[in-house]
Amino acid sequence: MSATLDILDRLIAYDTVSETSNLDLVAYIETFLKVRGFEVHRIEDPVGEKAGLYAQKGPKGDGILLSAHTDVVPVEGQNWTRDPFRLTRDGDRFYGRGTTDMKGYVASVLAMADRAVDVALREPIKIALSYDEEIGCVGLQRMLERLVPMLGQPKACFVGEPTEMQVAIGHKGKAALRAVCHGQSGHSALAPKFVNALHLANDFLSELRALQDFYASNGNRDLAYSVPYSTFHVGMMSGGRALNIIPDTAELTFEYRHLVSDLGKDILARIQEAAGKVSARYQSLCSGASVEVEQYNAYPGLDVAETDGIVPYAQKLSQSAATTKVAFGTEAGFFSALGIPTVVCGPGSMEGQGHKADEYIEQAQLNACDVMMDRILQDLSR
Structure with a gap:
């Protein structure tokens, strides 16, 4: 536990908010692992301002993959009562x-890597650390081309997002989209003679709400989630430059989060159909009226069957009899799509502490994670 806290103290001191570089933290971890006998590969982003890492120790083979991201969410606008980039203790x-x-x-992973120095491994420890996860799993997607040939086929992957050390076997997938609505500019005194782009945006938003109603009533359902169906959300809407000018463009930024059983491509097709429907409604008034939809990011969901062998194996290592499904997205779906048995299991509570001011973790959670790491190390060295 002392080693884990010493390392955590170092990690927290690095400001790795997604909009900043993580290279200082990466250099620290890279050196830490190399000194302890790991083969380490740095995977830089396209402009060289950030990087992920892949590290491995032990003989060639399946082994276990431990996955995490290095970036954190911003602190601006939150009412912190202590320095967010200095580890402080209050009781437990x-x-x-x-x-x-x-x-x-x-x-906890790095502390286990330190304990592995004097352990004879029969299978490898594999570690994958990404960047820019908090902005839509962007970093791992950029890493995959180089990462996949090095991974091999681990017998298990643990993505350490906070689950209070329960074994999470599912989460929804997500896609982020942008809709640009085109109308006509003109003088507001003649408003009925022109097509207001905000009217298209409003109608398209109504279509998205209708899609939400459809999936809530007719889509697949999974009662393991607090919202058991696929969801739609419009986060931003903008348009217009002055009150007396009819807007010729308007924009909506929106997302859908979908059950794995509701295929993303089918949802996207319904969205495009809705955009075409709105466009056609206005094209008799203006041939250039349209709603153009672009999907600019997506990550897959995770859905592991209770009967899958990874589940009892993960429960044994984590000493947790419970399984759960989480509301938030993770990188687990990418590893699962590669055919790697994958679960999400890590210390802390996302609902209780994730993305909040005065974020903390309880000592008992770190202890439980350290014990799981010891069981993993033991399993790989038998």
Whole structure:
């Protein structure tokens, strides 16, 4: 536990908010693992301002993959009562940005790597650390081309997002989209003679609400989620430059989060159909009226069957009899799509602490994660 806290203290001190570079933290971890006999590969982003890492120790073979991200969410606008980038203790709680999401898990992994120095491994320890997860799993997607040939086929992957050490076997997939609505500009005194782009945007928003109603009533359902169906959400809507000018463009930014059983491509087709419907409604008034939809990011969901062998194996290592499904997205779907048996299991509570001011992790959660790491190390060395 002392080693885990010492490492966590170092990790929290690095400001790795997604909009900043994580290279100083990466350099620290890279050196830490190399000194302890790991083969380490740095995977830089396209412009060289950030990087992920893949590290491995032990003989060639399947082994176990431990996955995490290094970035954290911003602290601006939150009412912190302590320095978010300095680990502080209050009783059994350790405060700092990323303690729960998810540097506590990273610290536990690195502490286990330190304990592995004098252990004869029969299977390899594999570690994958990404960047820009908090903005839509962007970093791992950029890493995959180089990462996949190095991974091999681990017998299990643990993505250490906070689940209070329960074994999470599912989460929804997500897609982020942008709709640009085109109308006509003109003088507001003649408004009925022109097509207001905000009217298209409003009608398209109504179509999205109708899609939400459809999936709530007719889509697949999974009662393991607090919202048991696929969801739609419009986060931003904008248009217009002055009150007396009819807007010729308007924009909506929106998302859908879908059950794995509701295929993303089918949902996207329904969205495009809705955009075409709105466009046609206005084209008799203006041939250039349209709603153009672009999907600019997506990540897959995770859905592991209770009968899958990874589930009892993960429960044994985590000493948790419970399984759960989480509301938030993770990188687990990418590894599962590669055919790697994958679950989400890590210390801390996302609902209780994730993305909040005065984020903390409880000592008992770190202890439980350290014990799981010991069981993993034991399993790989038998």
